[in-house]
Amino acid sequence: MSEPVLEVKGLHQYFEKGTANENHALKGIDLTLDPGEFVAIIGGNGAGKSTLLNSVAGSLPVDYGQIKIDGHDVTYQSVAKRAKLISRVFQDPKQGTATLLTVEENLSLALKRGARRNFWSNGVKRNERDLFRAKLASLDLGLEGRLSAEIGLLSGGQRQAVTLLMATIKQPSLLLLDEHTAALDPKTSATVMEITDKIVHEQNLTTLMITHNMADALKYGNRLIMLDHGQIAVDIKGDQKKNLTVSDLLELFKQQSGAALTDDAILLS
Ligand SMILES: Nc1ncnc2c1ncn2[C@@H]1O[C@H](COP(=O)(O)OP(=O)(O)O)[C@@H](O)[C@H]1O
Numbered sequence: 282m283s284e285p286v287l288e289v290k291g292l293h294q295y296f297e298k299g300t301a302n303e304n305h306a307l308k309g310i311d312l313t314l315d316p317g318e319f320v321a322i323i324g325g326n327g328a329g330k331s332t333l334l335n336s337v338a339g340s341l342p343v344d345y346g347q348i349k350i351d352g353h354d355v356t357y358q359s360v361a362k363r364a365k366l367i368s369r370v371f372q373d374p375k376q377g378t379a380t381l382l383t384v385e386e387n388l389s390l391a392l393k394r395g396a397r398r399n400f401w402s403n404g405v406k407r408n409e410r411d412l413f414r415a416k417l418a419s420l421d422l423g424l425e426g427r428l429s430a431e432i433g434l435l436s437g438g439q440r441q442a443v444t445l446l447m448a449t450i451k452q453p454s455l456l457l458l459d460e461h462t463a464a465l466d467p468k469t470s471a472t473v474m475e476i477t478d479k480i481v482h483e484q485n486l487t488t489l490m491i492t493h494n495m496a497d498a499l500k501y502g503n504r505l506i507m508l509d510h511g512q513i514a515v516d517i518k519g520d521q522k523k524n525l526t527v528s529d530l531l532e533l534f535k536q537q538s539g540a541a542l543t544d545d546a547i548l549l550s
């Protein structure tokens with residue numbers, strides 16, 4: 282049996298604790314991810330999705346509970362320290378790339394992440410360039426001919442695709458996708474989701490993906506988690522996930538929480 286990639290135990294998060302505005306944002310989350318699991322997380326506005334990802338990434342200090350990655354307790358570890366294990370892609374395509382650098386310079390930075398020596402001194406090496414060209418060609422966006430284009434000149438979708446390459450070029454233990462297609466138009470979003478799925482499967486990446494898009498959550502990944510008011514309301518995987526429909530999901534939610542799902546934001550997406 283292989284060790285879980287991620288173990289979240291009894292995670293509680295509060296905002297403005299001890300004040301009149303206290304918000305108990307996560308109420309005892311237990312979540313274990315085995316190697317290669319691709320989990321889609323859905324839930325209405327304010328359900329706690331971002332809080333969960335921020336806790337795992339370390340950008341939000343943990344109030345109660347424990348987080349382990351690859352068996353290491355990272356609960357109180359800095360973002361920088363655990364960044365060796367985690368890659369994260371955000372909603373804004375500008376956030377993952379350096380606008381004024383070229384496509385290959387961005388990829389080169391991602392490849393050198395964590396290395397201390399010769400950070401910039403040698404520029405982009407030939408064997409690196411071959412790797413980048415092959416990776417870009419696999420995106421099927423015609424970017425293999427644009428290695429020396431400034432990344433700021435790319436479209437949002439192209440840029441997010443390059444961000445995905447950067448996030449995965451060093452094989453992270455855990456890939457965190459935080460509504461990474463939400464800022465794109467529907468067609469581009471679909472393209473970036475296909476690219477995401479391909480990379481995740483080719484590299485067998487353990488992945489937590491927040492999405493506001495119910496159809497994507499049903500289509501992609503081997504596991505689906507619905508958060509509701511800071512708790513896991515639905516957690517399904519395997520064959521049950523494969524054949525799941527929106528109405529199944531609503532029924533499951535009703536069984537678990539004893540209430541009908543009324544959040545239009547999830548139902549309509
Ligand atoms: N920085 C913050 N300060 C105060 N409250 C916050 C902060 N971030 C999130 N919250 C609250 O915590 C709850 C969960 O938020 P969040 O994790 O962002 O939800 P989601 O990503 O599912 O929309 C919400 O009630 C939200 O208002």
Ligand SMILES: [Mg+2]
Pocket residue numbers: 330331332
């Ligand atoms: Mg959010």
